Amino acid sequence: MFKYYHDDCFKILPIIEDNSIDSIIIDPPYITTSESWDKEEVVNELLSEQLFRIAKQSSSLYVWCGIGEKSNSLCRWLPIFSKHWHFKDLITWKKQRGLGNKKGWLYTREECMWFVKDNKKFFWNEKEQYDKKDKRLFTMPNNKSEYKRYTNVWTDIEEESGSMKSSRFHFTQKPVELIERCIKLSTIEDQTVLDCFGGSGTTAVACANTKRNCILIDKNICDIKQSSFYNIPWVDIAKQRVATILNTNKLTEYDKKKLCSLF
Numbered sequence: 001m002f003k004y005y006h007d008d009c010f011k012i013l014p015i016i017e018d019n020s021i022d023s024i025i026i027d028p029p030y031i032t033t034s035e036s037w038d039k040e041e042v043v044n045e046l047l048s049e050q051l052f053r054i055a056k057q058s059s060s061l062y063v064w065c066g067i068g069e070k071s072n073s074l075c076r077w078l079p080i081f082s083k084h085w086h087f088k089d090l091i092t093w094k095k096q097r098g099l100g101n102k103k104g105w106l107y108t109r110e111e112c113m114w115f116v117k118d119n120k121k122f123f124w125n126e127k128e129q130y131d132k133k134d135k136r137l138f139t140m141p142n143n144k145s146e147y148k149r150y151t152n153v154w155t156d157i158e159e160e161s162g163s164m165k166s167s168r169f170h171f172t173q174k175p176v177e178l179i180e181r182c183i184k185l186s187t188i189e190d191q192t193v194l195d196c197f198g199g200s201g202t203t204a205v206a207c208a209n210t211k212r213n214c215i216l217i218d219k220n221i222c223d224i225k226q227s228s229f230y231n232i233p234w235v236d237i238a239k240q241r242v243a244t245i246l247n248t249n250k251l252t253e254y255d256k257k258k259l260c261s262l263f
């Protein structure tokens, strides 16, 4: 089941049941761009507390953020989420394109803080932790897989680079593969993932691709003038992105029927 809310997440989160969400992935405004939705700090204790309340004991929380002089959301947010959640690890995503002036290191990274609700009961999908594109040269007798395990530095995923009229919808859109990796490691099919800063719905697309349910919240509309989705709520854009998956061959007839029933 997919649920889309065009609303402020601080209004919607309180109506979600306790212990009902299997995992949470969020990409809140970092306050680093000139976009209209990127002006206000939205990460606070109330957000962390609400996410903790609705999460199941086995849940993970992934929080995308930045580190550096201009992008220090990691430093601001880590102490806030750590009040409720158990901090597990930091994933660094190595991007292809760099940012920054000539006096300093070229900035080519983004971070994701991984938290769990309960360090003894969190779910980890062991069979998904091998990179099926990265074969070992040889396997030792006690190695379970012929593939290498994912590390906490991800160098193999390129950022979205299409034009605003094709595959790219949002200025800070995450690649689907990045979100799919978090989903596959921390949930199984038919479980529910929540993203309360949904933007163009990358989390919903990743859920559709991996057969998970999704709750997506975003309070704004697309204000990118050159976009064919100008003035349309982000959650409606997300719905359309998910709908196009119905036309691909990735899903079985059964899955398509299940997804179709949502529209």
Ligand SMILES: C[S@@+](CC[C@H](N)C(=O)[O-])C[C@H]1O[C@@H](n2cnc3c(N)ncnc32)[C@H](O)[C@@H]1O
Binding pocket: 007, 008, 009, 010, 027, 028, 029, 030, 037, 042, 170, 172, 173, 174, 175, 196, 197, 198, 199, 200, 201, 202, 203, 217, 218, 219, 220, 221, 234
């Ligand atoms: C960094 S963007 C997310 C981009 C998304 N990951 C994607 O791939 O398209 C953050 C989003 O949070 C939304 N937002 C900001 N404050 C919000 C709030 N209080 N409730 C719901 N959505 C909010 C903005 O409209 C923006 O689309």
